[in-house]
């Protein structure tokens with residue numbers, strides 16, 4: 301017979317697994333073809349940028365930065381989708397109503413989902429770009 305504490309710990313561990321499974325099934329919407337694919341089926345590429353030694357006291361290094369660029373190959377349309385973080389506060393309301401504005405808003409939403417759920421993708425690799 302388990303004690304109450306162990307019983308709850310076992311239930312928590314089970315719930316944690318269930319939560320991760322739900323997160324892996326989160327739909328990722330392609331900003332190009334608008335079709336969705338579960339995150340667990342997608343490969344994620346995180347872009348790293350070079351920081352030369354003159355900009356750093358500790359020598360040169362590679363970093364993904366605060367708001368990384370992600371590349372995802374959409375299996376529905378076969379396009380490599382480049383996702384950047386955009387700050388829409390700098391754009392006017394009128395511009396955001398244009399077709400380009402709407403596309404950029406969708407791209408930003410996809411970036412946010414990608415960033416929030418990045419650990420639930422099928423695979424993750426870092427690519428370096430100078």
Ligand SMILES: [Zn+2]
Nearest residue numbers: 330333374377
């Ligand atoms: Zn697509």
